[in-house]
Amino acid sequence: SAVISQKPSRDICQRGTSLTIQCQVDSQVTMMFWYRQQPGQSLTLIATANQGSEATYESGFVIDKFPISRPNLTFSTLTVSNMSPEDSSIYLCSVEQAYQETQYFGPGTRLLVL
Amino acid sequence: SQKIEQNSEALNIQEGKTATLTCNYTNYSPAYLQWYRQDPGRGPVFLLLIRENEKEKRKERLKVTFDTTLKQSLFHITASQPADSATYLCALYRDSNYQLIWGAGTKLIIKP
Numbered sequence: 001s002a003v004i005s006q007k008p009s010r011d012i013c014q015r016g017t018s019l020t021i022q023c024q025v026d027s028q029v030t031m032m033f034w035y036r037q038q039p040g041q042s043l044t045l046i047a048t049a050n051q052g053s054e055a056t057y058e059s060g061f062v063i064d065k066f067p068i069s070r071p072n073l074t075f076s077t078l079t080v081s082n083m084s085p086e087d088s089s090i091y092l093c094s095v096e097q098a099y100q101e102t103q104y105f106g107p108g109t110r111l112l113v114l
Numbered sequence: 115s116q117k118i119e120q121n122s123e124a125l126n127i128q129e130g131k132t133a134t135l136t137c138n139y140t141n142y143s144p145a146y147l148q149w150y151r152q153d154p155g156r157g158p159v160f161l162l163l164i165r166e167n168e169k170e171k172r173k174e175r176l177k178v179t180f181d182t183t184l185k186q187s188l189f190h191i192t193a194s195q196p197a198d199s200a201t202y203l204c205a206l207y208r209d210s211n212y213q214l215i216w217g218a219g220t221k222l223i224i225k226p
Contacts, residue, residue, distance in 0.1 A: 004157075030212075031212050033213070040122075040218065041218055042118070042203070042216040042217055042218040042219065043158070043203070043216040044216075045213060045214075048213070092157050092158075094157070096212050098212075101146060101148075101163055101207075101212075102148075102160045102163065103158075103160065103212075103214065104160070105157025105158050105159070106157050107155075107156055107157055108155070108156070108157050110155075
């Protein structure tokens with residue numbers, strides 16, 4: 001298994017500002033993912049963070065709004081840019097080792113945009 | 115596109131009874147299906163994986179079935195305990211890049 005930490009755990013931000021969320025894993029992992037989860041809703045995949053190259057974004061999510069970095073196999077950041085109240089959500093980082101078919105999640109970052 | 119349906123209403127079960135949660139999908143049968151548990155304020159935690167060629171999988175008090183004809187998976191918790199109260203999520207493998215498609219989850223409440 002993998003132990004994942006996220007920073008910050010929660011934040012309240014003003015509209016128009018940006019927030020960068022960090023995801024740190026205690027071991028090297030193949031895949032890292034960023035999700036968004038609204039209360040009572042399913043997890044929605046934002047993007048797959050690729051080490052050494054640009055992230056792969058899902059339909060409806062763009063790099064300008066959600067820039068992602070992954071400088072190595074244990075760390076990734078997600079930035080929520082030019083925030084609006086619609087961006088209020090829980091943002092989750094998850095990881096998976098190749099062929100292990102199990103995702104491990106961080107505790108999430110609870111974001112409120114006013 | 116693939117859609118996953120889980121009962122959005124909370125399921126209330128008396129302690130000691132068996133809880134059964136349902137996951138239905140609409141399109142192709144995935145190579146495998148997973149169940150996760152999520153507690154308030156926490157990320158999901160993996161419980162069980164079942165492959166398309168498996169009918170049933172067990173782990174301690176947990177049992178998962180997979181019926182590709184009905185396009186349905188059932189998740190059972192036997193001898194349920196209040197500590198089993200949580201939201202249970204069903205996730206299907208998307209057949210590419212290790213990605214999963216997620217259901218919205220069913221909230222399970224075990225009453226003492």
